[in-house]
Amino acid sequence: MTTRVETLLWIAQRASAAVLAVCVAVHLATIIYAVQGGLTAAEILGRTRGNHAWLAFYALFVVAVSVHAPIGLRAIFLEWLRWRGASRDVVLALFAAALAWMGMRAVFAVFM
Amino acid sequence: MKVSVWKGGAEGAFQEFEVPRLPSQTVLDVVTYIQRALDPTLAYRYACRVGMCGSCAMTVNGVPRWTCRTHVDKVVRDESLSIAPLRNLPVIRDLVTDMSEFFDKWARAKGQFHGRRTRDDDFDQVKPSSSERLQADAGIECIGCGVCYSACDVVSWNPDYLGPAALNRAWTLVKDERDGAKLERLRAVAGDAGCHSCHTHMSCTERCPKHLSPTASIAGLKREVLKSLIRGEL
Numbered sequence: 001m002t003t004r005v006e007t008l009l010w011i012a013q014r015a016s017a018a019v020l021a022v023c024v025a026v027h028l029a030t031i032i033y034a035v036q037g038g039l040t041a042a043e044i045l046g047r048t049r050g051n052h053a054w055l056a057f058y059a060l061f062v063v064a065v066s067v068h069a070p071i072g073l074r075a076i077f078l079e080w081l082r083w084r085g086a087s088r089d090v091v092l093a094l095f096a097a098a099l100a101w102m103g104m105r106a107v108f109a110v111f112m
Numbered sequence: 113m114k115v116s117v118w119k120g121g122a123e124g125a126f127q128e129f130e131v132p133r134l135p136s137q138t139v140l141d142v143v144t145y146i147q148r149a150l151d152p153t154l155a156y157r158y159a160c161r162v163g164m165c166g167s168c169a170m171t172v173n174g175v176p177r178w179t180c181r182t183h184v185d186k187v188v189r190d191e192s193l194s195i196a197p198l199r200n201l202p203v204i205r206d207l208v209t210d211m212s213e214f215f216d217k218w219a220r221a222k223g224q225f226h227g228r229r230t231r232d233d234d235f236d237q238v239k240p241s242s243s244e245r246l247q248a249d250a251g252i253e254c255i256g257c258g259v260c261y262s263a264c265d266v267v268s269w270n271p272d273y274l275g276p277a278a279l280n281r282a283w284t285l286v287k288d289e290r291d292g293a294k295l296e297r298l299r300a301v302a303g304d305a306g307c308h309s310c311h312t313h314m315s316c317t318e319r320c321p322k323h324l325s326p327t328a329s330i331a332g333l334k335r336e337v338l339k340s341l342i343r344g345e346l
Binding site for chain 1: 266269299302303304309337346
Protein backbone atom coordinates (compact mmCIF):
# COMPACT_ATOMS: atom_id res chain seq x y z
CA MET A 1 0.00 0.00 0.00
CA THR A 2 1.36 3.41 -0.89
CA THR A 3 2.32 6.08 1.57
CA ARG A 4 -0.45 8.25 0.16
CA VAL A 5 -3.13 5.62 0.81
CA GLU A 6 -1.77 4.91 4.29
CA THR A 7 -1.92 8.63 5.05
CA LEU A 8 -5.49 8.81 3.74
CA LEU A 9 -6.45 5.87 5.97
CA TRP A 10 -4.93 7.67 8.94
CA ILE A 11 -6.96 10.79 8.15
CA ALA A 12 -10.13 8.70 7.67
CA GLN A 13 -9.61 7.15 11.09
CA ARG A 14 -9.09 10.51 12.81
CA ALA A 15 -12.08 12.06 11.03
CA SER A 16 -14.34 9.08 11.82
CA ALA A 17 -13.19 9.24 15.46
CA ALA A 18 -14.34 12.86 15.62
CA VAL A 19 -17.75 11.87 14.20
CA LEU A 20 -17.98 8.93 16.63
CA ALA A 21 -17.24 11.16 19.62
CA VAL A 22 -20.41 13.12 18.86
CA CYS A 23 -22.48 10.08 17.81
CA VAL A 24 -21.62 8.05 20.92
CA ALA A 25 -22.45 10.99 23.18
CA VAL A 26 -25.84 11.52 21.50
CA HIS A 27 -26.51 7.77 21.52
CA LEU A 28 -25.73 7.43 25.25
CA ALA A 29 -27.81 10.50 26.11
CA THR A 30 -30.70 9.02 24.10
CA ILE A 31 -30.41 5.69 25.93
CA ILE A 32 -30.44 7.40 29.33
CA TYR A 33 -33.45 9.48 28.28
CA ALA A 34 -35.26 6.52 26.68
CA VAL A 35 -35.03 4.14 29.65
CA GLN A 36 -36.72 6.58 32.02
CA GLY A 37 -39.94 4.89 33.03
CA GLY A 38 -39.19 1.58 31.28
CA LEU A 39 -38.22 0.61 27.77
CA THR A 40 -40.52 -0.91 25.15
CA ALA A 41 -40.15 -1.77 21.47
CA ALA A 42 -43.21 0.33 20.76
CA GLU A 43 -41.60 3.38 22.36
CA ILE A 44 -38.38 2.97 20.34
CA LEU A 45 -40.24 2.40 17.07
CA GLY A 46 -42.50 5.33 17.86
CA ARG A 47 -39.42 7.53 17.97
CA THR A 48 -37.58 6.16 14.95
CA ARG A 49 -40.22 5.03 12.41
CA GLY A 50 -40.47 7.46 9.55
CA ASN A 51 -38.15 9.90 11.32
CA HIS A 52 -35.61 11.10 8.76
CA ALA A 53 -33.45 12.86 11.36
CA TRP A 54 -32.85 9.61 13.30
CA LEU A 55 -32.31 7.78 10.01
CA ALA A 56 -29.63 10.26 9.00
CA PHE A 57 -28.03 10.23 12.45
CA TYR A 58 -27.78 6.44 12.75
CA ALA A 59 -26.74 6.04 9.10
CA LEU A 60 -23.84 8.44 9.79
CA PHE A 61 -23.04 6.50 12.98
CA VAL A 62 -22.87 3.23 11.03
CA VAL A 63 -20.66 4.72 8.32
CA ALA A 64 -18.28 6.15 10.94
CA VAL A 65 -18.03 2.75 12.69
CA SER A 66 -17.48 0.94 9.38
CA VAL A 67 -14.60 3.30 8.56
CA HIS A 68 -13.08 3.53 12.03
CA ALA A 69 -13.07 -0.06 13.29
CA PRO A 70 -11.34 -1.78 10.33
CA ILE A 71 -8.56 0.84 10.20
CA GLY A 72 -7.96 0.39 13.91
CA LEU A 73 -7.90 -3.40 13.48
CA ARG A 74 -5.43 -2.94 10.62
CA ALA A 75 -2.87 -1.49 13.04
CA ILE A 76 -3.70 -4.10 15.70
CA PHE A 77 -3.17 -6.93 13.17
CA LEU A 78 0.20 -5.46 12.23
CA GLU A 79 1.40 -4.80 15.76
CA TRP A 80 0.03 -7.87 17.54
CA LEU A 81 -0.01 -10.54 14.82
CA ARG A 82 2.58 -9.13 12.37
CA TRP A 83 -0.13 -9.60 9.74
CA ARG A 84 0.28 -7.20 6.82
CA GLY A 85 -0.15 -7.12 3.06
CA ALA A 86 -3.06 -7.70 0.72
CA SER A 87 -4.64 -10.60 2.65
CA ARG A 88 -5.08 -8.43 5.73
CA ASP A 89 -6.53 -5.55 3.74
CA VAL A 90 -8.98 -7.76 1.83
CA VAL A 91 -10.23 -9.31 5.10
CA LEU A 92 -10.63 -5.84 6.60
CA ALA A 93 -12.48 -4.52 3.53
CA LEU A 94 -14.92 -7.44 3.91
CA PHE A 95 -15.20 -6.68 7.63
CA ALA A 96 -15.98 -3.03 6.83
CA ALA A 97 -18.63 -4.11 4.34
CA ALA A 98 -20.15 -6.52 6.90
CA LEU A 99 -20.30 -3.78 9.55
CA ALA A 100 -21.92 -1.37 7.10
CA TRP A 101 -24.45 -3.95 5.89
CA MET A 102 -25.46 -5.14 9.37
CA GLY A 103 -25.58 -1.60 10.69
CA MET A 104 -27.67 -0.20 7.84
CA ARG A 105 -29.99 -3.20 8.06
CA ALA A 106 -30.63 -2.38 11.71
CA VAL A 107 -31.09 1.32 10.96
CA PHE A 108 -33.66 0.59 8.24
CA ALA A 109 -35.37 -2.02 10.42
CA VAL A 110 -36.35 0.64 12.95
CA PHE A 111 -37.06 3.30 10.28
CA MET A 112 -39.40 1.39 7.96
CA MET B 113 25.47 -2.91 46.52
CA LYS B 114 24.37 -5.87 44.42
CA VAL B 115 24.60 -5.32 40.68
CA SER B 116 23.05 -7.77 38.19
CA VAL B 117 24.62 -7.39 34.78
CA TRP B 118 23.47 -9.05 31.55
CA LYS B 119 26.12 -11.43 30.22
CA GLY B 120 25.90 -13.10 26.83
CA GLY B 121 24.08 -12.27 23.59
CA ALA B 122 20.37 -12.60 22.86
CA GLU B 123 20.62 -15.78 24.90
CA GLY B 124 22.31 -15.05 28.21
CA ALA B 125 21.71 -14.46 31.88
CA PHE B 126 22.18 -11.88 34.58
CA GLN B 127 25.33 -12.27 36.64
CA GLU B 128 25.60 -10.72 40.09
CA PHE B 129 28.48 -8.57 41.28
CA GLU B 130 29.16 -6.81 44.59
CA VAL B 131 30.23 -3.24 43.91
CA PRO B 132 31.22 -0.64 46.56
CA ARG B 133 29.04 2.50 46.73
CA LEU B 134 30.94 5.76 46.28
CA PRO B 135 29.84 9.40 46.43
CA SER B 136 28.68 10.85 43.07
CA GLN B 137 29.01 7.42 41.49
CA THR B 138 27.43 7.01 38.05
CA VAL B 139 26.06 3.80 36.55
CA LEU B 140 28.90 3.96 34.00
CA ASP B 141 31.37 4.07 36.94
CA VAL B 142 29.77 0.88 38.25
CA VAL B 143 30.10 -0.91 34.91
CA THR B 144 33.69 0.29 34.54
CA TYR B 145 34.50 -0.92 38.07
CA ILE B 146 33.10 -4.36 37.26
CA GLN B 147 35.15 -4.61 34.08
CA ARG B 148 38.38 -3.39 35.68
CA ALA B 149 38.18 -5.17 39.02
CA LEU B 150 35.79 -8.12 38.76
CA ASP B 151 35.22 -9.35 35.22
CA PRO B 152 37.61 -8.16 32.48
CA THR B 153 35.53 -9.96 29.82
CA LEU B 154 32.55 -7.60 30.31
CA ALA B 155 31.72 -5.82 27.04
CA TYR B 156 30.18 -2.34 27.13
CA ARG B 157 30.40 0.83 25.09
CA TYR B 158 31.23 4.39 26.06
CA ALA B 159 33.30 7.28 24.80
CA CYS B 160 32.92 10.80 26.19
CA ARG B 161 31.62 10.14 29.74
CA VAL B 162 30.01 13.58 29.80
CA GLY B 163 26.68 13.11 27.99
CA MET B 164 27.73 14.25 24.55
CA CYS B 165 28.46 11.17 22.46
CA GLY B 166 25.39 9.04 23.08
CA SER B 167 27.22 5.71 23.20
CA CYS B 168 26.75 4.50 26.79
CA ALA B 169 22.97 4.02 26.97
CA MET B 170 21.82 0.86 28.77
CA THR B 171 18.73 -0.43 30.52
CA VAL B 172 19.10 0.38 34.22
CA ASN B 173 16.55 -1.20 36.57
CA GLY B 174 14.28 -1.72 33.57
CA VAL B 175 14.55 1.85 32.25
CA PRO B 176 16.69 2.99 29.29
CA ARG B 177 19.17 5.66 30.43
CA TRP B 178 22.44 7.34 29.53
CA THR B 179 24.66 5.70 32.11
CA CYS B 180 27.40 8.35 32.25
CA ARG B 181 24.98 10.99 33.54
CA THR B 182 22.86 8.72 35.70
CA HIS B 183 23.83 8.80 39.36
CA VAL B 184 23.51 5.54 41.24
CA ASP B 185 21.78 7.43 44.09
CA LYS B 186 18.92 8.30 41.77
CA VAL B 187 18.21 4.82 40.43
CA VAL B 188 19.36 2.31 43.06
CA ARG B 189 16.56 0.28 44.65
CA ASP B 190 17.07 -1.75 47.83
CA GLU B 191 20.84 -1.44 47.39
CA SER B 192 20.64 -3.23 44.06
CA LEU B 193 20.90 -2.37 40.37
CA SER B 194 20.17 -4.35 37.24
CA ILE B 195 22.03 -3.34 34.11
CA ALA B 196 21.03 -4.75 30.71
CA PRO B 197 21.55 -3.81 27.07
CA LEU B 198 19.06 -1.49 25.35
CA ARG B 199 15.75 -3.05 24.29
CA ASN B 200 14.66 -3.19 20.61
CA LEU B 201 18.22 -3.62 19.33
CA PRO B 202 20.09 -6.89 18.71
CA VAL B 203 22.58 -7.66 21.47
CA ILE B 204 26.14 -8.22 20.25
CA ARG B 205 27.54 -9.19 23.62
CA ASP B 206 26.82 -8.28 27.25
CA LEU B 207 25.83 -4.59 27.30
CA VAL B 208 26.72 -3.82 23.68
CA THR B 209 23.92 -3.61 21.13
CA ASP B 210 24.14 -3.46 17.35
CA MET B 211 22.90 0.02 16.48
CA SER B 212 23.06 -0.41 12.67
CA GLU B 213 19.30 -0.69 12.24
CA PHE B 214 18.76 2.34 14.47
CA PHE B 215 21.00 4.51 12.27
CA ASP B 216 19.85 2.89 9.00
CA LYS B 217 16.40 4.15 9.90
CA TRP B 218 17.75 7.70 10.12
CA ALA B 219 18.85 7.25 6.51
CA ARG B 220 15.48 5.72 5.56
CA ALA B 221 13.76 8.76 7.12
CA LYS B 222 15.92 10.93 4.80
CA GLY B 223 17.86 12.24 7.75
CA GLN B 224 20.57 13.75 5.54
CA PHE B 225 20.70 17.47 4.88
CA HIS B 226 20.19 18.43 1.22
CA GLY B 227 21.31 21.99 0.60
CA ARG B 228 19.55 23.97 -2.11
CA ARG B 229 22.42 26.28 -2.89
CA THR B 230 25.84 25.88 -4.44
CA ARG B 231 29.15 27.40 -3.42
CA ASP B 232 28.52 30.21 -5.90
CA ASP B 233 25.37 31.31 -4.10
CA ASP B 234 25.19 33.58 -1.11
CA PHE B 235 24.49 32.12 2.34
CA ASP B 236 20.95 31.28 3.34
CA GLN B 237 19.86 33.62 6.07
CA VAL B 238 17.91 31.97 8.86
CA LYS B 239 16.64 34.37 11.49
CA PRO B 240 17.18 32.96 15.01
CA SER B 241 13.70 34.20 15.91
CA SER B 242 11.90 32.64 12.94
CA SER B 243 9.20 30.10 13.76
CA GLU B 244 10.85 27.44 11.58
CA ARG B 245 14.19 27.94 13.29
CA LEU B 246 12.65 27.75 16.78
CA GLN B 247 10.83 24.51 15.91
CA ALA B 248 14.00 22.96 14.49
CA ASP B 249 15.97 24.11 17.56
CA ALA B 250 13.56 22.26 19.85
CA GLY B 251 14.66 18.92 18.40
CA ILE B 252 18.19 19.51 17.26
CA GLU B 253 20.20 18.53 20.34
CA CYS B 254 19.69 14.77 19.82
CA ILE B 255 22.88 12.81 20.59
CA GLY B 256 21.68 9.58 18.94
CA CYS B 257 21.92 7.51 22.13
CA GLY B 258 19.01 5.20 21.25
CA VAL B 259 17.23 5.66 24.60
CA CYS B 260 13.97 6.78 22.92
CA TYR B 261 14.15 3.91 20.43
CA SER B 262 14.60 1.46 23.26
CA ALA B 263 11.72 3.01 25.24
CA CYS B 264 9.31 2.92 22.29
CA ASP B 265 6.66 0.16 22.38
CA VAL B 266 5.70 0.76 18.74
CA VAL B 267 9.25 -0.22 17.69
CA SER B 268 8.89 -3.48 19.62
CA TRP B 269 5.54 -4.21 17.95
CA ASN B 270 6.42 -3.07 14.44
CA PRO B 271 10.10 -3.58 13.63
CA ASP B 272 9.76 -1.47 10.45
CA TYR B 273 8.71 1.60 12.45
CA LEU B 274 11.35 4.29 11.96
CA GLY B 275 11.29 5.23 15.63
CA PRO B 276 11.38 8.50 17.57
CA ALA B 277 14.99 9.52 16.91
CA ALA B 278 14.87 9.12 13.12
CA LEU B 279 11.51 10.91 12.92
CA ASN B 280 12.78 13.69 15.19
CA ARG B 281 15.79 14.10 12.91
CA ALA B 282 13.51 14.25 9.86
CA TRP B 283 11.42 16.90 11.60
CA THR B 284 14.43 19.14 12.29
CA LEU B 285 15.26 18.98 8.56
CA VAL B 286 11.66 19.62 7.49
CA LYS B 287 11.92 22.79 9.57
CA ASP B 288 15.37 23.68 8.16
CA GLU B 289 14.79 26.56 5.76
CA ARG B 290 18.01 25.73 3.88
CA ASP B 291 16.96 22.17 3.05
CA GLY B 292 15.67 21.29 -0.40
CA ALA B 293 14.38 17.73 0.05
CA LYS B 294 11.29 18.30 2.17
CA LEU B 295 8.81 16.49 -0.04
CA GLU B 296 10.94 13.35 -0.42
CA ARG B 297 11.40 13.39 3.34
CA LEU B 298 7.67 13.73 4.04
CA ARG B 299 7.03 10.80 1.70
CA ALA B 300 9.66 8.78 3.55
CA VAL B 301 8.23 9.43 7.00
CA ALA B 302 4.50 9.02 6.23
CA GLY B 303 2.54 5.82 6.53
CA ASP B 304 2.64 2.55 8.46
CA ALA B 305 6.38 2.57 9.12
CA GLY B 306 6.49 6.27 9.86
CA CYS B 307 4.86 9.04 11.86
CA HIS B 308 1.32 7.71 11.44
CA SER B 309 2.15 4.62 13.50
CA CYS B 310 3.04 6.65 16.61
CA HIS B 311 0.62 5.89 19.47
CA THR B 312 1.59 9.05 21.36
CA HIS B 313 2.51 7.01 24.45
CA MET B 314 5.30 9.58 24.94
CA SER B 315 7.79 7.07 26.37
CA CYS B 316 10.43 8.66 24.12
CA THR B 317 9.72 12.11 25.53
CA GLU B 318 9.64 10.76 29.09
CA ARG B 319 13.03 9.03 28.72
CA CYS B 320 15.01 11.36 26.42
CA PRO B 321 18.07 12.34 28.46
CA LYS B 322 18.30 15.63 26.53
CA HIS B 323 14.67 16.45 27.42
CA LEU B 324 13.65 16.64 23.77
CA SER B 325 10.14 15.74 22.69
CA PRO B 326 10.19 13.36 19.73
CA THR B 327 6.44 13.04 20.28
CA ALA B 328 6.01 16.72 19.40
CA SER B 329 8.28 16.29 16.36
CA ILE B 330 6.22 13.31 15.18
CA ALA B 331 3.00 15.30 15.65
CA GLY B 332 4.59 18.07 13.58
CA LEU B 333 5.41 15.58 10.82
CA LYS B 334 1.78 14.40 10.80
CA ARG B 335 0.67 18.02 10.32
CA GLU B 336 3.17 18.65 7.52
CA VAL B 337 2.25 15.39 5.75
CA LEU B 338 -1.43 16.35 5.98
CA LYS B 339 -0.73 19.80 4.52
CA SER B 340 1.29 18.29 1.74
CA LEU B 341 -1.50 15.79 1.00
CA ILE B 342 -4.08 18.59 0.83
CA ARG B 343 -1.83 20.48 -1.59
CA GLY B 344 -1.76 17.29 -3.71
CA GLU B 345 2.01 16.86 -3.45
CA LEU B 346 2.24 13.57 -1.56
